[in-house]
Amino acid sequence: MSGFTKEFIKGLITSNPIFVLALGLCPALATTTSLENALGLSAAVTFVLLASSTMISLIRKFIPGTVRIPVFIIIIATFVTVANMLFQAYIPTIYNALGIYLPLIVAYCIVLGRAEAFASKNKVSRSIADALGIGIGFTLALILIASIREILGTGGISIFGNDLFTLPGLGDNPIYIFILPAGAFLVVGLLLALFRWTGVTKNG
Amino acid sequence: MKFDHLKKIYPTALLTLAIIISVSLLVISGGITQAVLESRQDQETLELLQGIFPKTAFYYFDTDTEIYTLYNSSRSEIGHAFYGEGIGFNPRMVIIIGLEDKETIKDIIVTSQRETRWYWNRLVNSDFFDQFKELRIEDCVLKRYNNDGKVDGITGATISCMGVVNIVRKAALEKMELLN
Numbered sequence: 001m002s003g004f005t006k007e008f009i010k011g012l013i014t015s016n017p018i019f020v021l022a023l024g025l026c027p028a029l030a031t032t033t034s035l036e037n038a039l040g041l042s043a044a045v046t047f048v049l050l051a052s053s054t055m056i057s058l059i060r061k062f063i064p065g066t067v068r069i070p071v072f073i074i075i076i077a078t079f080v081t082v083a084n085m086l087f088q089a090y091i092p093t094i095y096n097a098l099g100i101y102l103p104l105i106v107a108y109c110i111v112l113g114r115a116e117a118f119a120s121k122n123k124v125s126r127s128i129a130d131a132l133g134i135g136i137g138f139t140l141a142l143i144l145i146a147s148i149r150e151i152l153g154t155g156g157i158s159i160f161g162n163d164l165f166t167l168p169g170l171g172d173n174p175i176y177i178f179i180l181p182a183g184a185f186l187v188v189g190l191l192l193a194l195f196r197w198t199g200v201t202k203n204g
Numbered sequence: 205m206k207f208d209h210l211k212k213i214y215p216t217a218l219l220t221l222a223i224i225i226s227v228s229l230l231v232i233s234g235g236i237t238q239a240v241l242e243s244r245q246d247q248e249t250l251e252l253l254q255g256i257f258p259k260t261a262f263y264y265f266d267t268d269t270e271i272y273t274l275y276n277s278s279r280s281e282i283g284h285a286f287y288g289e290g291i292g293f294n295p296r297m298v299i300i301i302g303l304e305d306k307e308t309i310k311d312i313i314v315t316s317q318r319e320t321r322w323y324w325n326r327l328v329n330s331d332f333f334d335q336f337k338e339l340r341i342e343d344c345v346l347k348r349y350n351n352d353g354k355v356d357g358i359t360g361a362t363i364s365c366m367g368v369v370n371i372v373r374k375a376a377l378e379k380m381e382l383l384n
Contacts, residue, residue: 067215071222078226082233089237092244 004129011133018141023110029184038146040094046135051079053119057127080106153179256302288375292367323361344373
């Protein structure tokens with residue numbers, strides 16, 4: 001397996017940011033009330049991860065250790081602001097639904113963590129693979145959590161105003177707790193336990 | 205010696221450069237997205253105005269008087285519209301008011317309000333807002349407070365009704381003077 005593929009796969013499963021590293025749990029809990037919101041936030045996080053990791057890896061040899069964190073923050077904040085502007089202009093529905101969680105990406109430990117732990121120490125191709133793997137791993141985790149919460153909490157799934165499906169029976173009597181914060185903790189906790197138990201996310 | 209000096213200012217110079225590049229990138233992105241935002245805002249305003257004057261094809265906004273002048277597709281003036289704001293049961297309620305001529309209200313649309321939902325639904329589910337269609341500005345008074353008034357309030361939501369009537373009347377009288 002090539003180095004690129006290895007780094008990519010690692011982010012998807014054995015270093016999955018939500019189910020293994022337990023990074024970015026706050027947005028995972030807050031924005032997964034619907035699949036639409038989860039996709040929007042995941043797209044923004046993946047974009048910021050990819051752009052900032054590539055940039056940091058490119059200039060890593062020129063960044064002195066004393067100012068590395070401020071430089072990383074400037075780079076991350078720039079890409080977060082760009083993502084914020086793009087969302088506001090082109091997908092206002094998701095921009096409004098995500099609210100404060102979109103600009104807050106700048107403070108996600110997952111983004112700064114990958115910049116500090118990986119991109120600042122590795123060459124560009126490996127950093128891109130790592131960012132893509134972590135970004136897509138984050139996306140898959142959010143899709144899984146949001147799907148479960150939306151199906152159980154509303155009785156079906158709808159994206160951009162189109163009803164994908166409605167579960168017979170549950171559509172009329174949804175279990176509202178799943179779209180409330182308590183439901184988020186329940187779903188994430190049960191999924192974490194399930195993955196640990198089955199050994200899917202076991203490191204190495 | 206000279207090299208040491210350069211080494212000392214290098215981190216600061218790098219940080220400054222990073223900030224300059226960041227700001228430049230944001231200015232470029234802002235320029236691109238601002239045009240899209242303004243275009244969408246124009247479209248939203250047009251759709252809102254069409255809710256009062258369905259034949260509106262385009263509008264002109266006077267920044268001094270804050271009055272929209274509306275035109276149909278054959279470029280004839282069909283009316284005016286403007287925002288009014290004030291307090292209902294809770295602050296702050298914003299209403300767009302359309303004037304058919306300088307004395308008659310065409311219709312109104314409440315664009316934002318923070319009234320108690322239960323009371324507000326009583327207004328929405330009644331014909332309260334229909335009373336403003338083709339209403340003369342001088343008649344825009346609650347019947348309960350003035351026999352000359354032509355607007356019936358909704359029992360149980362009187363303060364919200366009064367808020368709407370007051371906002372519409374105050375804004376219409378102010379703008380009518382500017383139009384004259």
